[in-house]
Amino acid sequence: MHAALHLLLALALAPLVPGIVNRVKARVGGRAGKPLLQTYFDLAKLVRKGVVISETASWVVWAGPIVSLAAVACGLLLLPGPGTPAPVAFGGDFLLLAYLLGLSRLALVLAALDTGSSFEGMGASREAVFSALAEPVLFLCFLSLCAGSGGLSLSTMLALPSPGPVTAERLFVPVILFVLLLVENCRIPVDDPNTHLELTMIHEVMVLDHSGPDLAAVVYGAALKLWIFCALTALTLTPASGLSPLAAWGVFGGLMLVVAVAVGLVESAMARLRLLRVPRLLGWAGALVALSLVLSVWR
């Protein structure tokens, strides 16, 4: 029951997360900002519109957003709630989650390449490079959680026992997951989701040729992906035992809000990194999570 609740919450509330991030950015910048529900309004508007596809493009262009959205939605099935196992849980399901996210990205990259525009090809290339660098770090994060918990399923590795001390190296994992959230969801300092400058864009440039319901699928898929990473970060900090189910959901909701606000604050306080410095950021994150993994294994 709780597992299904998380799934429904994610599907319903995911577009709220970008709204919170944008609202925080606007408030820090001294502006009123868009409404919190702006992503819902955008999605409703896009679904009602027609689709325009270039004559040079093939079926890959319209299949890309659908496959991407479906893959991310399937990934949600593997995500546990606070203190409750995921609807689908088995040993090694973290591999499936990582590859579902990879499949989602691949579908968008192929759709971008299929448009035949060199501009979109450039964005696809950047997205592929950064995600290729981020993926080992994500795996190291999962392995570190495995080593700390002794379980090979996301549902067991994200269950943090509340009694007993939290070791110092375990605290690295939420930090690195937060960095991965910024990288994988193309947020500042890796990519600026609001920019339309050709020299800097990564994710946005890939979806310039999509319109109508296709673009809605891309936007909704991006919101679901942001939810997954926020939830992973929040779940590593949510105590699974020692709390009533209602309190655990309350703590989880509060942490989700904290993560969303933190993304907004980072985007307000930091400038975009130069493209060449992003691999260094990921290298730093990889070294820290490797340290965490090594210490978890050796203890």
Added chain:
Amino acid sequence: MELYQSVMVALLCVNLALLAVTRLRTLTRITAVQGALLALVPLLSATPGAAGHMLPLSLAVLAIKGIGFPWLLARTLSRLEVNPVVEPYLGFNLSLLAGVSGLLFSLWLETRLPFPPGLFPPLLFPAALTTIFTGLTLVVARQKALTQVIGYLAAENGIFLLGTPLSGQGSVWLELSVLLDVFVAVFVMGIAIHHISKTFDSIDVGRFCTLRD
């Protein structure tokens, strides 16, 4: 013991940071953090009765490694007017990889060496050996003489860390004398770098290969 382990993990993070930073000024600040963390180690590893005995050593380490050396390095840096970027022979990501490999090797070595049981508290030996490796990596993988001084300091910090559990009642004076030696060494190095800079307009040690009579 929890705080002690956290300090060890923090020291390991500082080692990785030393290998990853790109600005000389940040490097001197991280050296100060390493010195301050190092000052905590004798206090935290002392038995309850010997804590008062270890206090002078901790204070001396804090004064020399946490405040004195970083201040000296920062002063040298500001007087040299060098390019504030660390110039590496070995890239930053490869340096980080070397740091993690050093940690793995240290953890493996700890299981192979026949230490008396209970001599080294958990994580102390790997942290110390990784600090030494980090220092050596900084010495050989960076171009500027200043970064090499910092590498030398880091290596010395690792040796100090290794010596902490061995320091019994009477060896505080030995440690203090080592600290004094290092202080003199860094002082001499600071002067040497200043003279190199004045004579050759650069502290890039790679250029020494092309020196002519």
